[in-house]
Amino acid sequence: MPHPYDVRVSGDKATGAPAGGDPTGSGGADAPGAPPAGGPTAPDGVPGGGAVLTSERADPPSGDGEQPAPADHRPASAWQRGLGRYGYFGPDRSPLRHRLVPPMPDGPGAPPPDGPSPLLARLGVGLPAALWAWLYRWSGWLGPVAVAVFAGVLRFVHLGSPDAVIFDETYYAKDAWSLLHLGYEASWPDDANKDIIGTPQSIPLSSQAAYIVHPPVGKWIIGLGEWVFGLHPFGWRFAVALLGTLSVLMIARIARRLFRSTLLGCTAGLLLAVDGLHFVMSRTALLDLVVMFWVLAAFGFLLIDRDRTRARIADALGATADHPDASPDAVLAARLNLGWRPYRLLAGVSLGLACATKWSGLYVVAAFGVMVVLWDAGSRRLAGARHPHLATLRRDGLPAFGSMVVVSLVVYVSSWAGWFASSAQPGKGGYFRDWAAHRSGLSSEYITLPVFGRQKMPFQVDLTWVPDKFRSLWHYHSEVYNFHRNLHSPHVYQSNPWSWPVLGRPVSFFYESPKQGQAGCQVSECAREVLGIGTPLLWWAGIVALAYCLYRWALRRDWRAGAILCGLAAGYLPWFEYQERTIFFFYAVVFVPFLVLAVTMMIGAMIGQARASRERRMIGGVAAGLLVLSIVWNFLYFFPIFTGQAIPMDEWNARMWFRAWI
Numbered sequence: 001m002p003h004p005y006d007v008r009v010s011g012d013k014a015t016g017a018p019a020g021g022d023p024t025g026s027g028g029a030d031a032p033g034a035p036p037a038g039g040p041t042a043p044d045g046v047p048g049g050g051a052v053l054t055s056e057r058a059d060p061p062s063g064d065g066e067q068p069a070p071a072d073h074r075p076a077s078a079w080q081r082g083l084g085r086y087g088y089f090g091p092d093r094s095p096l097r098h099r100l101v102p103p104m105p106d107g108p109g110a111p112p113p114d115g116p117s118p119l120l121a122r123l124g125v126g127l128p129a130a131l132w133a134w135l136y137r138w139s140g141w142l143g144p145v146a147v148a149v150f151a152g153v154l155r156f157v158h159l160g161s162p163d164a165v166i167f168d169e170t171y172y173a174k175d176a177w178s179l180l181h182l183g184y185e186a187s188w189p190d191d192a193n194k195d196i197i198g199t200p201q202s203i204p205l206s207s208q209a210a211y212i213v214h215p216p217v218g219k220w221i222i223g224l225g226e227w228v229f230g231l232h233p234f235g236w237r238f239a240v241a242l243l244g245t246l247s248v249l250m251i252a253r254i255a256r257r258l259f260r261s262t263l264l265g266c267t268a269g270l271l272l273a274v275d276g277l278h279f280v281m282s283r284t285a286l287l288d289l290v291v292m293f294w295v296l297a298a299f300g301f302l303l304i305d306r307d308r309t310r311a312r313i314a315d316a317l318g319a320t321a322d323h324p325d326a327s328p329d330a331v332l333a334a335r336l337n338l339g340w341r342p343y344r345l346l347a348g349v350s351l352g353l354a355c356a357t358k359w360s361g362l363y364v365v366a367a368f369g370v371m372v373v374l375w376d377a378g379s380r381r382l383a384g385a386r387h388p389h390l391a392t393l394r395r396d397g398l399p400a401f402g403s404m405v406v407v408s409l410v411v412y413v414s415s416w417a418g419w420f421a422s423s424a425q426p427g428k429g430g431y432f433r434d435w436a437a438h439r440s441g442l443s444s445e446y447i448t449l450p451v452f453g454r455q456k457m458p459f460q461v462d463l464t465w466v467p468d469k470f471r472s473l474w475h476y477h478s479e480v481y482n483f484h485r486n487l488h489s490p491h492v493y494q495s496n497p498w499s500w501p502v503l504g505r506p507v508s509f510f511y512e513s514p515k516q517g518q519a520g521c522q523v524s525e526c527a528r529e530v531l532g533i534g535t536p537l538l539w540w541a542g543i544v545a546l547a548y549c550l551y552r553w554a555l556r557r558d559w560r561a562g563a564i565l566c567g568l569a570a571g572y573l574p575w576f577e578y579q580e581r582t583i584f585f586f587y588a589v590v591f592v593p594f595l596v597l598a599v600t601m602m603i604g605a606m607i608g609q610a611r612a613s614r615e616r617r618m619i620g621g622v623a624a625g626l627l628v629l630s631i632v633w634n635f636l637y638f639f640p641i642f643t644g645q646a647i648p649m650d651e652w653n654a655r656m657w658f659r660a661w662i
Contacts, residue, residue, distance in 0.1 A: 095319065095324035095325035095326075096314065096317060096319045096324070096325055096326045096327075096328065096382075097311075097314040097319035097320070097321075097324035097325070097326070098324055099382060100310040100311070100313060100314045100319070100379070100382060100383075101307050101310045101311050101314065102260050103260070104140065104256075104257075104260060105260055105261055105262055106136055106137070106139050106140055106262055139262055140253075140256060140262050140265075141253075143252070143262055143263075143265065143266040143269075144249050144252030144253050144256070144265060144266060144269055145249065146266075147248060147249070147252055147266050147269035147270050147273060148245055148246070148248045148249035148252065148269065148273075150270075150273060151244070151245050151248035151269070151272070151273035152241075152245035152248075154273065154279065155241045155244055155245055155279065155282045155283055156241055156245075158643065159233075159234050159237050159238065159241055159283055160232065160233040160234035160237070161233075161643070161644055162233070162510050162528070162530065162644045163197065163233055164197060164233065164510065165193040165196065165197065165233075166284065166509045166510040166530060167284065167286070167507070167509040167510065168286050169236065169284065169285045169286065170193055171212075172218070172219055172222055172236075172285050172286060172287060173222065173226070173231070173236035173285050174188050174192065174196075175210075175212060175219045176219040176220070176221075176222035176223035176226055176236060176285075177203070177205065177223065177226055177231050178205065178210070179216060179219055179220055179223050179418055180223045180226060180227055181205060182205075182207060182418075182422070183418030183419070183421050183422050183430070184209055184418055184419050184422045184429065184430030184431070184433070185209070185210045185212045185216075185219070185430070185431070186205060186206055186207060186208055186209060186210055187206055187208040187209070187210040188204060188205070188206070188210075189204050189206075192204050196231055197233075201231070203231055207428075208427075209427075209429065209430050209431040209433070210431060211431050212431065213480045213483050213484065214287060214357070214358055214359075215355070215356045215357060215358070215359070215412070215415055215416070216356065216415055216416065216418060216419070217290070217353050217356035217357045217415045218287035218290040218291070218357035218358065219287070220415075220418075221239045221240070221243070221290055221357075222236050222239055222240060222285050222290075223239075224238075224239045225237065225238030225239035225240075225242075236285040237283055237284065237285050240281070240282060240283075240284065240285055240286070240289055240290065241282050241283055243282070243289060243290060243293040244278065244279075244281070244282025244283075244289055244293075245282070246293070247272065247278075247289075247292065247293050247296055247593065248269050248272050248273045249269065250293075250296055250297065250300055251268050251269055251272050251296060251593050251596060251597070252265045252266055252268055252269030253265060253300065254268075254296070254299065254300045254303060254593075254597075255267070255268035255269070255597060255600055257300075257303050257304070257307070258303060258560050258563070258597065259560065259600070259601065259604060261604065264600050264603065264604050267600050267603060267628065268596050268597060268600040270628065270632070271538060271596045271599060271600065271628070271631060272592070272593060272596045274535060274538070274631060274632050274635035275534055275535050275538055275592055275596065275635070276531075276532075276533050276534050276535040276635060276638055276642050277532060277533060277534040277535075277585075277586065277588065277589050277592055278292075278534075278589060278592050279635075279642055280509065280530060280531070280532045280533075280586075280642050281532065281586060281589045283530075283642075283643070284509060284530070284532075286586070287357050287358050288358070288586055288587055288589045288590060289589055290357045291354050291357045291358045291360060291361055291590050292571075292589050292590045292592065292593065294350045294351065294353045294354035294357065294361070295350075295351070295354050295361065295364050295567070295570075295571065295590060295593075296593045297346075297347075297350040298347040298348075298350035298351045298354065298364070298368060299347075299368070299563075299567055299593075301343045301344070301346045301347035301350060302343070302344065302347045302368060302371070302372055302375075303563075304343045305341055305343035305344045305347065305372075306372075306375050306379075308341075308343065309338050309341065309376070309379060310379050312338060312339060313333075313336065313338070313379055313380075313383050314326070316332060316336055317329055317332065317333075317383060317384075327384075328382070328383055328384025329383065329384050330384045330385060330386050332383070332384070333380045333381075333383035333384040333385035333388070333391070334380065334385045334386070334387070334388075334391040334395075335391075335395070336380075336383070336395070337395065338376070338395070338396060338399075341399070341403065344372070344400070344403045344404070345403050345407060347368070347403070347404065348403045348404050348405075348406075348407030348408050348411070349407060349408075349411055351364060351365045351368065351404065351407075351408045352407060352408035352409070352410065352411025352412050352415075353411060353415070355408060355411075355412050356411060356412045356415035359484070360571075360574065360587070360590065363570050363571075363573075363574040364567075364570040364571065364590075365404060365405060365408050366570075367566050367567075367569065367570035368404065368566070368567075368570070369400065369401070369404045369405065370566075371562075371563065371566045372400055372404065373392055373393075373396065373397065373400055375559070376392045376396045376400070377389045377391075377392040378559065380392055413473075416473060418430075419433060419473070420469055420473075424437050424468065424469070424472075425437075431476065432472050432473075432475060432476040432479070433469070433472055434472070435471070435472040435475050435476070436468040436469070436471035436472040436475065437468055437472075439468075439471075440464040441462075441463075441464070484578075484581070485581075487581050487582050488580060488581060488582060489582055490582070491582050491584075493505065493506075493507040493508060493584060493585075494582045494583060494584060495507075495583070495584060495585045496579055496583075497572065497575040497576055497579065497583070498576075499585075500572070500585055500588045501539060501542065501543050501546075502539070502540070502543070503533055503534055503536055503539055503585075503661075504585075504660055505585055505660050505661075506531055506532050506533035506534075506585055506661055507531070507532040507533075507584050507585055507586050508529060508530070508531055508532070509530040509531070509532055510528070510529060510530040510644055511527070511528065511529045511530075512527075512528050513525060513526065513527055513528075513649070514526050514528060514646055519646045520645075520646040521646045523648045523649075525648075525649045526646040526647060526648055526649060526652075527646070527647060527648075527649050527652035528644050528645065528646050528647075529641045529644060529652065530641070530642065530643065530644045531638075531641045531642065531661070532585065532586045533585075533638070533661065534588075534592070535631055535634050535635045535638065536634060536638075536657070537627075537630050537631045537634040538595075538596075538599065538631045538634070538635075539595070541599050541602070541627060541631070542595040542596075542598060542599050544602065545595070545598035545599040545601065545602040546565075546568070546595070546598050548561075548598070548601070548602045548605065549561040549564055549565055549598045549601060549602075550565065552601070553565055560601065561598075561601065564594050564597045564598050564601065565594075565598075567591065567593070567594035567597075568591045568594040568595060568598070570591075571588075571590035571591030571594070572588065572591045575587065603624045603627065603628070606620045606621075606623050606624040606627070607620045607621050607624050608620040608621075637655070638655060640655075641655055
């Protein structure tokens with residue numbers, strides 16, 4: 001008995017692939033392992049999900065696991081067959097609900113196939129029907145969890161090595177300890193690192209406030225590990241390693257939802273697990289991976305919100321699970337209230353936490369805010385609205401602003417609770433906590449703005465009515481912003497953002513040259529280094545993948561490519577405004593997940609469509625597999641210089657492919 005998802009309408013021809021002819025092979029029936037045309041199940045036993053948005057104005061057919069409408073069996077014309085060779089198969093004629101929310105390929109929303117996996121059968125592996133049904137139902141979690149466990153093992157084994165304060169850990173590990181004990185960042189003596197690492201340990205914490213230039217959330221998170229394990233390298237790296245591991249699980253689930261393919265979801269998780277920059281940052285107590293985690297969480301919540309909202313629109317139009325087809329309704333589409341959207345609120349909370357870790361999260365708030373409004377406009381357009389953007393601004397603009405911007409602002413201000421709670425008496429609280437005490441006066445005559453720089457205000461306002469703590473916080477922020485704008489101190493490892501995609505100047509977090517008998521060195525001279533650099537083959541493949549995503553977004557109007565590019569641009573492009581500032585390559589970890597998603601989308605295209613010939617899919621699958629294996633090998637090759645292992649100097653030199661890496 002054929003599986004209910006085996007028939008899809010494409011142009012004028014019924015096939016086993018989705019309408020729209022997605023050439024990526026990364027969604028629905030085009031996903032790897034999706035059923036061939038007319039076949040009952042996929043080669044690996046995973047039935048196809050639903051089509052995804054490709055070149056068509058309509059969004060993808062649905063994803064709730066419902067059976068599509070009967071196929072149109074009219075034969076395709078010779079012209080359509082010719083276009084099909086190049087990946088175009090005509091307009092999407094799937095039912096309306098299927099175009100709003102593509103079905104998932106497996107999981108609770110999709111019934112399992114009638115028979116066992118053909119792949120397992122060919123391998124001679126027999127599974128009881130109940131076990132096969134259980135595995136099929138939970139495969140959307142089992143695969144991502146397995147990849148996350150693999151990533152966790154990599155990140156937590158020997159997490160305390162090097163047993164030293166490396167690079168900017170000298171700031172954040174101690175600031176986190178101060179926050180735990182005082183509620184604000186305090187000063188430390190210059191030789192504090194030696195006392196902290198020494199035996200017996202001495203922790204020379206003072207109560208004198210320190211001038212810090214980043215918000216507190218990332219340091220509070222680092223402090224959680226210190227609270228459990230103490231002020232030791234394992235302790236201050238623990239929480240960041242945990243977030244790095246969870247982000248692998250998150251991206252696997254996000255990619256599965258984005259591409260409607262569990263296989264591609266697990267591929268994305270594996271690629272993030274073996275990216276060198278993500279790996280090193282997961283094992284170092286710096287703030288940037290914390291920003292990445294909250295940005296990725298926000299992106300995932302927005303994807304869930306998108307699916308839930310579009311399913312609600314389909315229900316309102318009468319396109320239910322039992323009867324997925326319906327006619328668009330211009331009046332309803334323009335006036336429909338999209339209701340309570342808890343996942344968008346969670347995205348706002350996540351973005352607020354990102355901003356409260358580093359201010360670079362502000363750009364992500366702006367980019368994601370524009371993205372969700374465009375998503376809502378696309379949903380209303382597909383539902384039949386004649387002026388979808390105007391309807392979206394009227395109905396969804398204010399709620400989107402509230403859930404994304406207002407919620408983020410509230411979370412950000414709340415993150416300073418420890419600073420607010422500290423004493424306002426001079427010298428007894430957080431830095432500048434007492435600035436506004438007994439101080440009256442007008443607002444600042446000049447204000448520094450992004451892009452525009454220092455600007456003179458047309459008038460001044462008496463702000464003495466504002467509570468002292470908020471005036472003090474505002475003054476603190478203005479001082480910090482001026483610090484960031486004027487940070488031009490040269491550093492040997494600083495780099496220009498133009499060089500980041502090609503790994504032009506990585507950052508050495510730790511380096512020493514032990515002699516024989518020292519630190520595990522077994523030859524006359526060794527090198528130990530922790531080098532903050534991405535896995536080269538992954539990043540260089542990412543350049544090609546980004547070009548592919550630009551093509552998919554600009555010429556095929558693929559919303560998935562647009563979403564990936566939006567996340568990447570929000571984490572990358574703002575740094576071009578500060579090219580004269582002292583900036584470092586490891587800031588790029590914020591957009592690494594989106595680089596991985598781009599490579600994953602390209603891998604789906606390499607594998608090819610379900611309707612392609614067996615030879616085409618075999619060649620594409622082998623090529624995609626070789627790319628993934630090459631990236632994994634490249635990660636393992638550089639593993640010693642990601643983890644600070646002692647290796648012979650000759651082997652270290654062999655890994656320095658360019659002089660700029662030294």
